[in-house]
Amino acid sequence: MAHILVIDDEFQIRQLVTRMLETDGHMVTTASNGAEGLRLFQQERPDLIITDLIMPELEGLEVINRIKKNNDNVPILAMSGGGHHCRRDVILHVSELFGAKAVLPKPFTRSELMQAIVVALS
Amino acid sequence: MPGLHVTTEQRYSTLLQQVIFAPNLNAREEFLAEAFELGRGALSQDAIPPDELVAIHHNAILCFSQKNPDMKLCDVVDLLTLPLIEMSMAYGMSFREQLEKQYRALLDKRLQESHRLEAVGTLAAGIAHEFNNLLCSIIGFSELAFEGLSDEEPAKESIQQVLVASLRARDLVSTMLQLARKNSGLPSEEIDLISEINSVIKLVDVREKKLEINFSSGVPNAFITAKPGQIQQIILNLCINAADAMEHCGTIDINIESTTSDECLTGVGESAICITISDQGTGIPPEVQEQIFNPFFTTKEPGKGTGLGLSVVHRMVEDLGGRILVESRTTGGNNGTDFRIILPFVDKDKRGTSCQKKCSLYKAHNHGG
Numbered sequence: 001m002a003h004i005l006v007i008d009d010e011f012q013i014r015q016l017v018t019r020m021l022e023t024d025g026h027m028v029t030t031a032s033n034g035a036e037g038l039r040l041f042q043q044e045r046p047d048l049i050i051t052d053l054i055m056p057e058l059e060g061l062e063v064i065n066r067i068k069k070n071n072d073n074v075p076i077l078a079m080s081g082g083g084h085h086c087r088r089d090v091i092l093h094v095s096e097l098f099g100a101k102a103v104l105p106k107p108f109t110r111s112e113l114m115q116a117i118v119v120a121l122s
Numbered sequence: 123m124p125g126l127h128v129t130t131e132q133r134y135s136t137l138l139q140q141v142i143f144a145p146n147l148n149a150r151e152e153f154l155a156e157a158f159e160l161g162r163g164a165l166s167q168d169a170i171p172p173d174e175l176v177a178i179h180h181n182a183i184l185c186f187s188q189k190n191p192d193m194k195l196c197d198v199v200d201l202l203t204l205p206l207i208e209m210s211m212a213y214g215m216s217f218r219e220q221l222e223k224q225y226r227a228l229l230d231k232r233l234q235e236s237h238r239l240e241a242v243g244t245l246a247a248g249i250a251h252e253f254n255n256l257l258c259s260i261i262g263f264s265e266l267a268f269e270g271l272s273d274e275e276p277a278k279e280s281i282q283q284v285l286v287a288s289l290r291a292r293d294l295v296s297t298m299l300q301l302a303r304k305n306s307g308l309p310s311e312e313i314d315l316i317s318e319i320n321s322v323i324k325l326v327d328v329r330e331k332k333l334e335i336n337f338s339s340g341v342p343n344a345f346i347t348a349k350p351g352q353i354q355q356i357i358l359n360l361c362i363n364a365a366d367a368m369e370h371c372g373t374i375d376i377n378i379e380s381t382t383s384d385e386c387l388t389g390v391g392e393s394a395i396c397i398t399i400s401d402q403g404t405g406i407p408p409e410v411q412e413q414i415f416n417p418f419f420t421t422k423e424p425g426k427g428t429g430l431g432l433s434v435v436h437r438m439v440e441d442l443g444g445r446i447l448v449e450s451r452t453t454g455g456n457n458g459t460d461f462r463i464i465l466p467f468v469d470k471d472k473r474g475t476s477c478q479k480k481c482s483l484y485k486a487h488n489h490g491g
């Protein structure tokens with residue numbers, strides 16, 4: 001089973017994803033913003049990063065950008081419910097261009113999350 | 123030679139498509155050069171009349187911008203007009219002017235549309251974003267709860283109901299977003315101002331938490347002819363401006379009344395309806411008032427306003443056969459702005475039948491589902 005870093009500014013979403021992943025036997029670390037996420041990534045070297053895209057402090061896109069610029073090939077799964085100024089499908093597409101391996105529109109069901117993880121880890 | 127005529131046109135428009143979908147910059151340059159050559163030859167031999175050449179570009183731009191909604195419009199226009207501009211250098215002034223006019227009109231139309239999307243879409247997307255996050259928790263946690271319960275538990279069925287309902291809500295949110303995106307090409311229909319205004323107030327309420335909107339109507343119903351979404355966009359733009367002028371804190375008054383005043387009716391017709399939107403904001407100084415309807419005129423910081431809101435409102439009100447009046451006070455404790463929109467009423471007899479139609483449709487729908 002994998003070690004997964006989950007980055008989302010919403011506490012409920014972090015809790016939800018953690019519960020879903022742990023039920024499936026994964027090991028989970030969480031971060032509530034991009035900066036904390038990057039720090040934990042360096043420290044713990046997880047097998048997969050699941051990140052929200054629109055967050056205060058440091059945006060998910062920037063997280064992906066910095067990791068990929070560093071030539072780190074950790075797979076990244078980007079999730080988003082869209083934002084005030086950008087459409088969900090657009091920002092998810094952009095995250096793929098930045099280097100996310102899989103995307104997941106919010107809201108998602110448990111099986112959609114699991115499928116996206118399979119794609120990201122493949 | 124109509125046969126040749128068609129093929130040259132077709133070849134030309136194919137070249138334009140190749141320009142856009144070119145796999146790399148080199149290929150793109152080649153297609154552009156080829157389009158220029160073909161176009162110049164065709165023009166000098168009168169194989170394609172200038173008008174039609176413009177029409178081909180017009181269609182190409184529309185087609186590509188529809189297919190690539192995320193590509194910047196000015197980039198599409200720039201790219202596709204390049205061969206035309208080069209060609210037109212060689213031709214008369216009048217052709218060039220005609221070109222400019224057509225592109226200006228096209229550009230205006232797209233800008234108007236993108237602004238409409240911005241106004242309605244920003245609010246809809248803002249709500250959708252919050253809904254999506256809430257729904258994510260509702261769906262996810264009810265799934266987890268569902269799986270955690272044994273089949274004998276009576277709560278299991280209840281949770282399944284929650285799950286089904288939240289999945290339906292998810293569909294609803296995405297339908298709402300789609301609607302916000304495309305409602306421009308729809309035909310006009312009879313629309314009840316009161317329910318349109320109420321729906322905008324709901325949208326604004328969610329975003330502007332410190333703002334109060336008072337809505338009163340002096341008439342029981344007010345039908346006008348408009349395209350779906352048009353009224354919402356007008357009211358929305360005016361409400362956003364009012365909210366900005368009051369720094370998002372205060373009261374907006376919206377009132378509708380039938381009007382017979384001469385000042386209002388000039389050019390509108392015998393019976394009209396007047397919508398007044400008043401705020402207690404900063405007010406608009408007289409020298410600014412002259413310019414507020416100009417496209418791109420804004421007093422807001424970069425990034426806060428494009429200056430298109432009122433120009434779009436103005437054009438829409440004109441399209442509807444109506445008028446818009448401004449009254450503003452910048453001094454004293456009485457400062458604020460009133461925007462009045464006067465629109466022609468729908469004919470009384472016609473109104474009756476359309477309402478009946480709507481009612482029976484509604485019934486049929488309810489029985490069905």
Ligand SMILES: Nc1ncnc2c1ncn2[C@@H]1O[C@H](COP(=O)(O)OP(=O)(O)OP(=O)(O)O)[C@@H](O)[C@H]1O
Pocket residue numbers: 359363364367401403404405406410414415419420421422426427428429430431432433459
């Ligand atoms: N209710 C109001 N009170 C005070 N000033 C106003 C009001 N409505 C409009 N204005 C003035 O008119 C200008 C033009 O308004 P308009 O809606 O066209 O553009 P904008 O609000 O600046 O930008 P946009 O609507 O494109 O986001 C505003 O910048 C503002 O100075």
Ligand SMILES: [Mg+2]
Pocket residue numbers: 359362363427430431432
């Ligand atoms: Mg405005």
